[in-house]
Amino acid sequence: MSYSVSVKKMNEILKELQKDYKVYAPKRFEKRGRYSDTDLIRYAEISMVEEIVYDEKADFSPKEVIYPITQTLFYFTEHEYKESKVHDKGILIFARPCDINGIKRLDTIFLENGDQEDIYYKRLREKVKFILMECKEGWDTCFCVSMGSNQTDNYSLAVRFAENNLLVEVKDEAFNNLFANEKTTDFTPEFVTSNQVTVKIPEIDNKEILKKVHDLDMWESYNSRCGNCGACTSACITCSCFTTSDVIYSENGRAGERRRVWASCLHEDFTEMAGGHSFRNTPGERMRFRTLHKVYDFKARFGEEQMCVGCGRCTDRCPQLISFATTINRLSEEVNKLKNKKVSQVQAASKEVE
């Protein structure tokens, strides 16, 4: 069932929802952007419709709601490990289709990879219900359509924001009663059907090509461009890497915690072992690693879908203006060249035999 709800009424509904849920949405942090007098838009708890930034893309993805940047795993007192706790409310997230699809990728890593569930992820993830923010047009860096992540039916509510009201589709019956007195309408969310940017996924279908991809000259061009800042992976809805470390907080050294914080494969120390040996030593190699994870090996491992959902945030956030869509397309072109070369070599060889 769908309803037309005034902003005022929606605020009342939000208030009601907040009794049982923490509600997260993209929110504006004025003048907190990377550059002076620019704003930062990121996910945070909201209590009013007016706080929701629905007409701009958020700088950061909603992943931090369920996969916090810093997360305590254990508290230590003397020699005891105490598991950290979480709040007992549910979680509602206003999210776009790309992000809802992105969280599915996180699920794959945290709940499936290695056949074991990560309870720290799970305990927040299982509280989550999505409120789909209709996204009909996207922005100039989005390529969700190419990645097939422009649509989703994984939501409890879907909303379209208008001047003074919201159109709300209620899919999850648990929320029906909140809208019982509202005017019904025939709204179902539309999805973006084409982006300004399209990407072609490289067809890496055997190890021989993969090996050649590793050796491509194109990666070297990033040695002078990429600054290894990790802004791309921090913004990415699907980047899941972290580093665990322990800290002592008290003066006497008795109390402390084990925590994990996000990590980035673009950072120099991502593969660094004790003694200083690293496995990927140039920005180009790290760029290759990230690119392949997003558009080749996640799918190679899990079969279903590419890791990247085409949200374009990595491009938006890159201070060196490296477009990830362009990187993918460059790679595709190079892979095609490699394949054509192979075909022509085979043809040439068979000619010689003739």
Add this chain to the structure above:
Amino acid sequence: MSKNLLLPKPHEILEIIRETEIEYTFRVEADLKVEHGQFFQISLPKIGEAPISVSAMGDNWLEFTIRKVGKVTNEIFNLRPGDKLFMRGPYGTSFPIDKYKDKDLVVIAGGTGVSPVRSTLKHFYQNPDDINSLYFIAGFKDKKSILFEEDLENFKTKFNTIYTLDNEQVEGFEVGFVTEHIKKIPFDTFEDYNVIIVGPPAMMHFAALECLKNGVPEEKIWVSFERKMSCAVGKCGHCKIDETYVCLEGPVFNYTKAKELLD
């Protein structure tokens, strides 16, 4: 709620054996089923975690041979018998002992690489009838880096051994890298055999090439990888090489797979 895969359990240290100045073997009380070549995440609360291979196992105990290189390992070196080590595991793949049975086995190990393969060696030392022959090439940098001296001595009695130091002359040791001694293995006399190579990345690379040069088929070679690890359970991403997670599909790989793992 499902079990917390990151929660370690305390294990008492039974004995500490000084191997070298910077490598000690810690024997801990543990009643766990472990396969040869697997590792544990060893931790000290408030200090941190580190992946460490099992270097030997017995009834109700495991041994870990740890090199003192940083934050966690430094702190572990301050422990005494009776203190607790926190552990979660075992993790990772192991050397397929069953596949090695009744065949010839060649083990080539360099430096701390001897540690992950030590339990395999001990297994065949205790069950010599399980194997046709065992050739063991062990290389260390110099005299003061020699590990497991007692074992090395014992192994001589049942295995064909070649022990070598990079560039120091010591009684009972050859001089030179392990790779230089591979040609001494009589591969052509073996009917069916396997080769295990463990050591620093460069050593493994060149030893494998040397084996291939000596006619060893790729699928007969087994290696154990070391990578940065932060979780050991396929979540943190540090150990990933393309679609392979070293903590899950490794650290022990058959060479047919290992050769495809390009960092």
Add this chain to the structure above:
Amino acid sequence: MNHDINIKELQKNCFRQSKVPGEFMLQMRVPGGVIEARHLSLVQHIADTWGNGQFHLGMRQTFSLPGIKYENIEAVNEYIKSYIEDIEVELCDVDMDVNDKGYPTIGARNIMACIGNSHCIKANIDTTTLARKLEKLIFPSDYHIKMSVAGCPNDCAKAQFNDFGIIGIAKMEYDYDRCICCKKCVETCAHHATGVLSVEKGKIVKDTCCCVGCGECATVCPTGAWTRNPKKFYRVIIGGRSGKQYPRMGKMFLNWVTEDVVLGVIGNWQEFSAEILNHKPVYLHGGHLIDRAGYDKFKEMILKGVELNPEAEVADKIYWAETEYRANIHVKPACNTK
């Protein structure tokens, strides 16, 4: 030619004497160094019609038009009326009557500024807007003052070499939970700034004593753990100068002050100058003026009625460091001092 020209008067009118007798160079003010490009056609017209066809990008960001003959000055002054009106009155809200006589004074020099945060990724403030506000405070005044506004402590505007240098700074705020300990801020602060950041217990700590407020840490932080406090802050450098005798870099007078404080201080400049110069607007470098008054007196007068914000820091003392081209340049015969 038999010239009889009052060059002092022309100088005050913003025409500078040329080495060619009878020729002058007009210096047109561009407060903050940014105006609409359309004004260039006017500049070109002056150069082509009355000048020698060239223009110099003046060292203080003026349009400088050389080769203007004395006899054309009147025509030029008439012609630039619209420009003075556009720039001074319209853009900077300067309180002045614009007539056919050109610039009324050269006293307070053109206010320089870098491009600021309307463009620059490093800038912390909108230098252009501030320069225009300052222009209103100091123009047209016969009292000499040189000012420059820099968007960040990089100081491309050379605020360090002006009577008053105003530098945009930012109070950085750290979000503990957003920090992933990548150390990028630590590296960049050490590389570009003061190296006041370090890692402690897996997070970042700052030695607040010496943060210059440049904002490099925020620019480089991948997660937005460092952000600028939206409130704008300024550092005020005084007494910098070039010159043949004893050039020196300025010294910090105020730190972490708000725009209100900056405007209040500059607003006091004329009164301070008048008092120290006995109400005679003779040409004296601002730095020398401060020296003549002595720092304590200067501080007292320039901060008169200025309400300092809670974060503000004020220099207790200033120890100047001059370049003495000649050793003991200040040591002069006792009987012969001015």
